[in-house]
Amino acid sequence: xxxxxxxxxxVVQAGGSLRLSCVASGRPFSTYTMSWFRQAPGKEREFVGxxxxxxxxxxxxxxxxxxxxxSRDNAKNTGYLQMNSLKPxxxxxxxxxAGRPATHVMGVRGAYDYWGQGTQVTVSS
Numbered sequence: 630x631x632x633x634x635x636x637x638x639x640v641v642q643a644g645g646s647l648r649l650s651c652v653a654s655g656r657p658f659s660t661y662t663m664s665w666f667r668q669a670p671g672k673e674r675e676f677v678g679x680x681x682x683x684x685x686x687x688x689x690x691x692x693x694x695x696x697x698x699x700s701r702d703n704a705k706n707t708g709y710l711q712m713n714s715l716k717p718x719x720x721x722x723x724x725x726x727a728g729r730p731a732t733h734v735m736g737v738r739g740a741y742d743y744w745g746q747g748t749q750v751t752v753s754s
Contacts, residue, residue, distance in 0.1 A: 631656040631743040638748030649710040651725030659703035665710045667721035676736040717754045722747040
């Protein structure tokens with residue numbers, strides 16, 4: 630099993646920044662594609678961004694393009710989500726996920742086998 634633990638969430642004012650981390654253990658993290666999803670109250674869990682095992686493919690949801698940056702350090706078994714220019718609508722629980730999805734389903738929740746417990750991001754206006 631691959632275990633994932635997110636951290637870095639918190640309360641930030643609109644326009645501010647946060648960096649989320651996702652630490653993996655239990656299996657070689659470097660062999661997995663990693664994604665970030667988020668879920669706001671009363672809404673479906675939605676795709677935020679994805680990075681393949683070697684970083685050759687990075688994709689973002691339109692809602693975060695230009696503001697969020699996804700990265701990873703395989704030597705540290707850690708993935709990151711840098712969030713800048715945060716908006717109130719970015720408030721949600723953020724989850725990292727790992728798996729080996731085909732390219733055309735990288736944004737699909739069901740394509741991932743492993744999930745973290747989530748970290749709360751609150752954006753005040």
